[in-house]
Amino acid sequence: MIRVEGVPGLYAKRFAELETQCSDDGSCWLGPLRQQAMQSFEAQGFPTTRLEEWRYFDLGPLRKTELHHVHDRERVNLRRETLAGYHVHCLPGALLVFVDGYFEPVLSATRSLPAGVEVRDLATAIRMQPDLLGEHLGRYAQVERNAFVALNTAMLYDGAFVHVPRGVVVDSPIHLMFVSTGTRGPTVSHPRTIVVAEEGAELTLIEDYVSTTDDVYFTNPVIEIALAPNARLEHYKLERDSKKAFHVAGMAVHQERDSRFASTSISFGGHLVRNDVSCMLDGEGAECTLNGLNVIGEHQLVDDHTRIVHAKPHCTSEELYKSILDGFAEGVFNGAIVVAKDAQKTSSQQTNRNLVLSRHALMNTKPQLEIYADDVKCSHGATVGELDEDASFYLRTRGIDADTARRILTYAFANDVLGRIVIEPLRKTVESELFAFIPVGLDTKQPC
Amino acid sequence: MSTDSIRRVTEGEYKYGFTTEIETDSVPPGLNEDVIRLISAKKEEPEFMLEWRLKAYRQWLKMKEPHWAHVEYPPVDYQEIVYYSAPKQKPKLKSLDEVDPELLETFEKLGISLEEQKRLAGVAVDAVFDSVSVATTYKKKLGELGILFCSFSEAVREHPELVQKYLGSVVPYTDNFFAALNSAVFSDGSFVYVPKGVRCPMELSTYFRINAADTGQFERTLIIADEGAYVSYLEGCTAPMRDTNQLHAAVVELVALDDAEIKYSTVQNWYPGDKDGKGGIYNFVTKRGACRGRNSKISWTQVETGSAITWKYPSCILQGDNSVGEFYSVAVTNHYQQADTGTKMIHIGKNTRSTIISKGISAGHGQQSYRGLVKVMKGADRARNYSQCDSMLMGDRCGAHTFPYIEVKNPSARLEHEATTSKIGEDQIYYCKQRGLSEEDAVNLIVNGFCKEVFRELPMEFAVEAQKLLSVTLEDAVG
Numbered sequence: 001m002i003r004v005e006g007v008p009g010l011y012a013k014r015f016a017e018l019e020t021q022c023s024d025d026g027s028c029w030l031g032p033l034r035q036q037a038m039q040s041f042e043a044q045g046f047p048t049t050r051l052e053e054w055r056y057f058d059l060g061p062l063r064k065t066e067l068h069h070v071h072d073r074e075r076v077n078l079r080r081e082t083l084a085g086y087h088v089h090c091l092p093g094a095l096l097v098f099v100d101g102y103f104e105p106v107l108s109a110t111r112s113l114p115a116g117v118e119v120r121d122l123a124t125a126i127r128m129q130p131d132l133l134g135e136h137l138g139r140y141a142q143v144e145r146n147a148f149v150a151l152n153t154a155m156l157y158d159g160a161f162v163h164v165p166r167g168v169v170v171d172s173p174i175h176l177m178f179v180s181t182g183t184r185g186p187t188v189s190h191p192r193t194i195v196v197a198e199e200g201a202e203l204t205l206i207e208d209y210v211s212t213t214d215d216v217y218f219t220n221p222v223i224e225i226a227l228a229p230n231a232r233l234e235h236y237k238l239e240r241d242s243k244k245a246f247h248v249a250g251m252a253v254h255q256e257r258d259s260r261f262a263s264t265s266i267s268f269g270g271h272l273v274r275n276d277v278s279c280m281l282d283g284e285g286a287e288c289t290l291n292g293l294n295v296i297g298e299h300q301l302v303d304d305h306t307r308i309v310h311a312k313p314h315c316t317s318e319e320l321y322k323s324i325l326d327g328f329a330e331g332v333f334n335g336a337i338v339v340a341k342d343a344q345k346t347s348s349q350q351t352n353r354n355l356v357l358s359r360h361a362l363m364n365t366k367p368q369l370e371i372y373a374d375d376v377k378c379s380h381g382a383t384v385g386e387l388d389e390d391a392s393f394y395l396r397t398r399g400i401d402a403d404t405a406r407r408i409l410t411y412a413f414a415n416d417v418l419g420r421i422v423i424e425p426l427r428k429t430v431e432s433e434l435f436a437f438i439p440v441g442l443d444t445k446q447p448c
Numbered sequence: 449m450s451t452d453s454i455r456r457v458t459e460g461e462y463k464y465g466f467t468t469e470i471e472t473d474s475v476p477p478g479l480n481e482d483v484i485r486l487i488s489a490k491k492e493e494p495e496f497m498l499e500w501r502l503k504a505y506r507q508w509l510k511m512k513e514p515h516w517a518h519v520e521y522p523p524v525d526y527q528e529i530v531y532y533s534a535p536k537q538k539p540k541l542k543s544l545d546e547v548d549p550e551l552l553e554t555f556e557k558l559g560i561s562l563e564e565q566k567r568l569a570g571v572a573v574d575a576v577f578d579s580v581s582v583a584t585t586y587k588k589k590l591g592e593l594g595i596l597f598c599s600f601s602e603a604v605r606e607h608p609e610l611v612q613k614y615l616g617s618v619v620p621y622t623d624n625f626f627a628a629l630n631s632a633v634f635s636d637g638s639f640v641y642v643p644k645g646v647r648c649p650m651e652l653s654t655y656f657r658i659n660a661a662d663t664g665q666f667e668r669t670l671i672i673a674d675e676g677a678y679v680s681y682l683e684g685c686t687a688p689m690r691d692t693n694q695l696h697a698a699v700v701e702l703v704a705l706d707d708a709e710i711k712y713s714t715v716q717n718w719y720p721g722d723k724d725g726k727g728g729i730y731n732f733v734t735k736r737g738a739c740r741g742r743n744s745k746i747s748w749t750q751v752e753t754g755s756a757i758t759w760k761y762p763s764c765i766l767q768g769d770n771s772v773g774e775f776y777s778v779a780v781t782n783h784y785q786q787a788d789t790g791t792k793m794i795h796i797g798k799n800t801r802s803t804i805i806s807k808g809i810s811a812g813h814g815q816q817s818y819r820g821l822v823k824v825m826k827g828a829d830r831a832r833n834y835s836q837c838d839s840m841l842m843g844d845r846c847g848a849h850t851f852p853y854i855e856v857k858n859p860s861a862r863l864e865h866e867a868t869t870s871k872i873g874e875d876q877i878y879y880c881k882q883r884g885l886s887e888e889d890a891v892n893l894i895v896n897g898f899c900k901e902v903f904r905e906l907p908m909e910f911a912v913e914a915q916k917l918l919s920v921t922l923e924d925a926v927g
Contacts, residue, residue, distance in 0.1 A: 052516070344844070356859035369850040371869050374841035378869040382854055385862040 010188070011041070014069045015154055026127035029134070030156060037143045037153035044147040056332040056364045057274055057303045062246045067188040067218055069155075070100045076183045078212070083107060083179065086210045086240075090425040093172030093204075094119050096160050099179050101189025103158055112172065117203075118163040119174055122192055125161035132163065136194055140224045140252035146276055149250040152190045152222040159192035159221075164201035164231075173204040173236075173423055178221065180245065182213025193223040197231035197259075204234040206426060211242040211269070218246040225252070227259035229283060234262050236426060240433065241269035243298060248274045257283030264291040264420055265304070268433050273302040281308065281315040288317040293417035295437050297327035297358075307336045310343040313373075319350040322417050324410060324437075325361035335380070336368040343373050350380035355387065355413050387413075407438045478527045481505065484632055487532045491601050491635075494608050504621035504631030511625045517788040518817040518849055519757050521730065524695055531633045531666070590648070595679075596641040597652055600668050603639035610641055614672055618701040618738045618765070626697040626759075627734040630666045634699070637668035642677035642708075651907050653682035667698040673708035675741065680711040682910055696755075698733045706741030706768065711749070713906055715914050717921075718754035725784025725813070728756025735762035739771035739797075747774040748791065749905045751914040753921040756785060761819065763792035766800035766828075773802040776902040778914070780921050781814030781846070790820035790837075790851075795828035795861070804835035807899050810846035811922060817849040824861040831858060837867040840898055842922075892919045 015038055022028040046063060047054040070076070078099050096119065097107035103121030110119050118125075125133055143150035160176050178191055197203060209219060219241065227233055241247050247270040253261055267273055279288045294302040308317045323331040333352045354363045367380040387409050395405035414434055421427040475486055484505055488498040513524070590597050596607060604611050621631035642648050673679050696718070702710050712735075721728025731754075737746035748762035764773030775791035793802035802822065810816045818837045839848035850867045872894060880890030896903070896915055903911050 342844075354856075356856065356861075359859055361859060362855070362857040364856070365854045365865075367850070367852060367865065367867070369839075369867060369869055370847070371839070371841070371849060372847040374844045374846060375871045376841070376869060380850070380865075380867050382852070382865040383863060384854060384856045386859045 010068055011151065011155065018155070018157060025123065027123075027157070029130050030126065030137075033138050034154050034156055037138075037150045037156075040143040041147055041150035041154050044150060047147055053305065053334075056330070057272070057301070059272070062218065062272060065186060065216060065218070065246070067186050068184075070102070070184050070187050070189070072102070074184060075102050076100055076181045078104065078107065078179060078181060080107060082212055086177070086179070086212070088175065088206070088208070088425050088429045091173065091175060091423070093174055095175045095177065096121065097177045097179060098158070098160075098191055100181055100184065100187055101158060101178075101191055114168050114170060116165040116168055117170055118161065120161050122159035122161045122194065123157065125194075129161075132196070133161065133194065136196055136224060136226050138224075140226065140254045140280070141222050141250055142252070146250055148220055148248045148274075148276070149222055149252075152192060152220050152250065155190040155220075156192055157190070159194070162193070162195045162203070162205065164197045164203050166198040167200040169201070170203040173206050173426075175206045175208060177208045177210065178219065180209075180211040180213065180217045180219060180241070182211065182215045182217055182242070186216045186218075188218040188220065190220045190222075193221070195223065195225045195233065197225075197227050197233055199228040200230045201228070202232040204423065205236070206423075207235070207237040209239045209241055209247065209269075211240070211245060214242050214244065216244040216246070216271075217242070218248075220248050222250040223252075225254065225261070227253070227255045227261060229257040230259060231256075232260045234422065235264070236421065236423070237263070237265040237275075238426070238430065239265070239267040239269055239273060241273070243269060243271060243300065245270045246272045248272075250276045251278070253277075253279040253288070255279065255281050255283060255286040255288060258285040259283065260287045262289040262291075264293075264417065266292075266417075266430050267294045267296065267302045268437070270302065271300060273300070275302075275304050277304070277306040279306075279308045279317070280311060281317065282311050284312050284314045286312070286315045288315070290317075290319045290321070291417050291420050292321035293414055294323040294331060295414065295434060296323070296325060296329040296331070297437070299328045301330040301332070303332035303334075305334045307338065308348070310337070310339045310346045310348065313342065313344045313346065315343065315346055317348045320417060320420075321352045322413065323354045323363065324357065324414060325354065325363060326357040326437075328358070328360045330361070331363045331365075333365040333382075334368065335366075336370065337378060337380070339371040339373050339376050339378065341372045344375040346373065346376040346378065348376070348378040352380075352382040353413075354382075354384045355410065356384060357386065357410070410438045475530065475532045477530045479505075479529070479531055479633065483531055487633060487635065490532065491604070493601075493604050496608070496612055497604055500616070500621070501632050504628050505633075507622055508625065508628035508632055511628055513625050517759050517819070518815065518851070519759065519786040519788050521757050521786075524730065526629070529695060532635055593646050593649070594643040595646060595648055596639065598639055600634070600637040600639050600670070603670070607639075607641070610672065611639070611670070614670055614701070614703055616701075618703060618736050619699050619734050624734060626732040627699050630668060630697045630699045630734070634666040634668040637670075637698070639669070640671040640679060640681060642673045642679045644674045645676040647677070648679040651680045651682050653684065665694070665696045665698070669698070669700040671701070671710055671712070672703045673705065673710050673744075675705045676707045677705075678709045680713070680907060682713045682907060684715040684717075684910070684913070695730045696732065698735075700733070700735040700762075702737030702746055704737065704739050704741060704744035704746050704771075707743045708741060709745040709747075710737060711747045712737070712762070713910055714750040714752075715910055715917060716750065716752045716754050716758070717917055719756075720754050720783065720785045721756040723783045723812070725756070728785070729754065731755035731758045731760065733760040735760065736765065737763070737773070738765045739768050739773060739800075741768040741771070742797075743770045744768050745772040745774075747776075747905070749776040749902065750778070751902070751906070751910075751917065752777070752779040752787060752789060753917050755787075758785075758787040758789055760789045761791055763794070764802065765794045765796065766802065767796045769797040770799045771797055772800070774905075775802075775804045775806070776905040777806045778809070778899045778902045778918070779807070779816060780809045780918060781811070781816045782921055783812045783814065786815045788817040788819055790818045792821040793823070793833060795822075795824045795831035795833070798827065798829045799831070800828055801832045802834075804833070804837070805901050806835075806837040807902055808837070808839040808848055809842070809895060809898070809922070810839065810848045811842040813845045815847045815849075817851060818867070819851040821853040821855070822863060822865070823853075823855045824858050824863070826857045828858050829860050831861040833861075833863045835863075835865040837865075838898070839867075839869040840895070841869065841871050891922070895919075895922060
C-alpha cells in the first residue's frame with residue numbers, strides 16, 4: 001500500500017477500494033500500473049494556473065465541489081425510455097452504454113459485428129484478456145505528462161475495449177455512450193477506452209457524453225488508440241454534458257506506418273471542459289486530421305489542447321478548430337505541432353478560427369510550432385473576431401432581418417466543421433444541438 | 449542546393465572581432481549594495497537615483513532567473529560579473545579632436561567614423577564605448593529645437609525632473625529578473641526628449657559596443673516624445689571577439705504622448721560565439737513602449753544577427769485611443785546561436801491597431817523561437833491586429849519554433865495570426881541559377897526578398913547595413 005497523502009480523500013479512498021477488491025474482479029495485474037499512476041498524480045496534484053499548460057483553466061470550482069464515486073452496489077438502473085431521447089437517431093452499428101462510469105449490458109447492443117471484432121466493456125477485458133490489454137493499456141496516455149491521465153489510470157476500473165483484427169473492416173460505427181445521471185448526487189467517473197486496430201483494419205468510433213441531469217458531476221475519461229500499419233480510424237467525440245458538469249478528458253493516439261486517423265470533436269456542454277489530445281505519428285506516411293467545434297455560452301469554458309508529434313518522415317497532419325462563443329463563455333485553444341529532428345518532408349497545417357458573439361465572451365489561443373527538421377512545410381493560422389458586417393449587410397439587402405442574418409452566418413461558420421462529419425445521422429444530431437443554440441428554422445427531424 | 453555554399457554561409461566567421469586596448473576604470477567583480485553605491489557615486493547621481501537602484505537591487509535578490517524561454521545556456525554567476533567599467537577619461541571633451549585617437553580608430557573600423565557620420569549622413573551619434581558616452585555630436589543643432597539627446601548620466605544630472613518622472617514608468621524595476629538587475633546597476637545609455645510639436649529633423653543614433661573583457665553591459669535608454677512630436681532612433685551594435693560569455697541586460701523605455709510617434713530601429717550584431725558555440729554574448733533585453741496618448745504610434749524594427757543567446761521582446765502598450773503599435777523583425781541564427789524573440793501588443797484603448805511581421809532564418813545548429821502575445825482588453829473596442837511569422841530553415845540541424853499567445857476579451861476585436869515554416873525554396877534557387885546567378889547570389893536574393901517587408905521599415909542607412917550584415921552572417925550558409 002502506498003502513501004496517498006495530499007490526494008483528495010475520495011480518490012485515496014477509491015484507490016484503496018480498488019486495491020482490496022482486485023482479487024474479486026481479476027484486476028490485480030493492474031496493480032503496478034495503478035500504483036505508479038497514483039504516485040504520479042500525488043506528485044503532480046491538481047494543476048494550477050501557474051503551470052503554462054493550465055494557465056487559462058482554473059480548476060478552483062472543481063476543487064471546491066464535493067464529489068464521490070458511485071459504488072458497484074449502488075449502480076443506477078437507467079430506464080430504456082429515459083435514454084431514448086439521447087440516442088443518435090437512425091444510427092446503425094454496435095452500442096455500448098455506460099451509466100455513471102459502469103457498463104450497462106441491458107441498454108447495450110453488440111450484435112451485427114464482423115467475426116473476430118471485439119467490442120466489450122473494459123472490466124471484462126481486464127479479467128479475460130490481460131495479455132492483449134497489457135500490451136496497450138497505459139502505453140500511449142502517459143501519466144507523467146498530465147495529472148488527469150494519471151488520475152484516470154489510478155482509478156482504472158471500467159470503460160470500453162475495441163479490438164479489430166488484421167484486415168477486418170467494420171462498416172457501421174461503434175457508438176460508446178457515457179451517461180451521467182446525477183441520481184447519486186455529485187459523482188465522479190473515470191471511464192477508460194482502449195482501441196486497437198491491427199494492420200489494415202478499419203473502423204468508425206463515436207464517443208458520446210450525455211447527461212440525464214442538469215446538475216454537477218465530474219467525468220474524467222481517457223481514450224488510448226493504437227493504429228497498426230495501414231489501419232484506419234474515423235473518430236468522433238460528442239460532448240453534451242450538463243451545463244454544470246466538469247469534463248477533463250485525455251486522448252492519446254499512436255500511429256504506425258501509413259495509418260490514417262481522423263477525429264472530429266464537438267463540445268456543447270459542460271461548465272469546465274478540457275480536451276487533451278496527443279497524436280504520435282510514429283511511422284512513415286501516417287496521416288492525422290483533427291477537427292474541433294465548440295459552441296458555448298453562459299459561463300462555460302472549453303479548453304482544447306492538441307499536440308501532434310511528427311516523429312518520422314513523410315507524415316501529414318491537418319487541424320481545424322473553431323469556436324463560437326456567446327454569453328460569458330471562454331474558449332482556449334493550444335495547438336502544438338512538433339517536428340522531430342529527422343522527420344523530413346513533413347507537411348502540417350493548422351487553423352483555429354473563433355467567433356465571438358458577446359461582449360463578455362473571451363478567447364485565448366496559442367498555436368505553436370516546434371520544428372527541428374528543415375525540409376518541412378508547416379503553417380498555422382488563428383483568427384478571432386465577430387461576424388463579418390459586410391456579409392450581414394449583404395443578407396439584409398436581400399430582405400433578411402439582422403437577427404436571422406446573424407444566425408445564418410453563425411451556422412455557416414460552424415458548417416465548415418459539420419461538413420467533415422461523414423456519418424449522416426450523427427451530423428443531424430449535431431445540427432439539431434446547434435439549432436438549439438442558434439435557431440435558424442430548419443427542420444432536422446427526418447425519418448431514417 | 450549545394451552543401452558547400454550552405455557551409456560557406458553558415459561557417460562565415462565574425463568579421464568584427466577586434467579588441468581595442470584602452471585603460472579601463474572598473475570596479476571589482478560581484479554585486480552588493482556597496483557596488484551599487486559606488487556606481488552611483490562614480491556617476492555623481494542625485495539621491496533619488498541611488499534609492500531607486502537600491503530598491504531594484506533588493507527586489508532582484510527576491511527574484512529567480514527565468515527559464516521559460518526556449519534557450520539553453522550554462523548558469524550565469526552574477527557574482528563574477530564586473531558591473532561597472534568606463535574608459536578612463538580626460539575631463540569633458542569639447543570637440544572630436546580631444547577623443548582618444550584609438551577609440552576613434554575603433555569606430556572607423558566599424559565603419560561609423562564620427563566625422564564621416566557628422567559630415568555625410570547628418571546623423572547625430574551618441575557613441576557609447578563600454579558604458580560611458582564619449583562624444584555627442586549635433587547636440588547644438590538639436591538643442592535649438594529643444595530636443596534633448598544625451599547620455600543617461602548627463603540626463604540624470606541635468607534633467608533629473610524628467611528622468612524621475614519617466615524612469616521605470618514603462619518597465620518598472622519589479623518587471624522581471626533582468627530588468628531589476630539592470631535597474632540596480634545600469635551604467636549608462638541614451639536619453640531623448642522631444643518637446644511638444646517638434647519633429648526631430650534627423651535620425652538619432654547610438655552605437656553600443658561591449659569592450660572590456662567580462663564586463664556586463666547594462667544600458668538604459670529612455671525616449672520621450674511629447675504631444676505631437678516625432679523621433680526616429682537607431683541603435684546598432686558590434687562587439688569584439690571574446691571567449692567568455694558576456695551578459696547584456698539592457699532596458700529600453702519609450703513613452704509617446706498624444707499624437708506623438710517614435711520609431712525605434714535596431715541592428716544587433718554582437719559576437720555570436722565561434723562556430724562550435726563557444727563564447728558569444730548573452731543578450732537578455734527588456735524593451736517596451738507605452739503609447740500613452742491618443743493617436744500615438746510606436747514602431748519597433750529589429751535586425752538580430754548576433755549574440756549567442758537573444759532573449760528579447762520589444763512590446764507596445766496601446767493605452768491611448770487610436771494608438772498604433774508595430775513590430776518588424778528579422779532574426780538570423782547560425783552555428784549554435786539561440787534566439788527567443790517576439791513582441792507583446794497590449795490593446796487597452798479603443799480603435800488601437802497593431803502589426804507584427806516577424807521573419808526568422810535558422811541555419812547550422814541555430815535554434816529560433818518567435819514568442820508573442822497579442823492581448824485585447826475589455827475596453828479595446830474595434831482593436832485590430834495582424835501578425836505574420838515566417839521561418840526559413842537552412843540545414844537539417846537547425847530549428848524554428850513559434851509560440852504565439854492571443855488573448856481576446858472584446859468581441860469587436862479582429863485578430864489574425866499566420867505562421868509558416870519552410871525550407872529555402874529549391875525551385876527558386878534553381879530558377880535563379882538558370883538565369884545565370886551564382887548560388888550564393890541566389891540565396892542572398894531569396895533571403896532579402898523574404899525579409900523585404902522588414903527592411904522596408906528601416907531607415908535608409910540601416911537598410912543598406914542590414915542587408916550587408918545578413919549576407920555576411922549567412923555567407924556560404926545557403927544550401
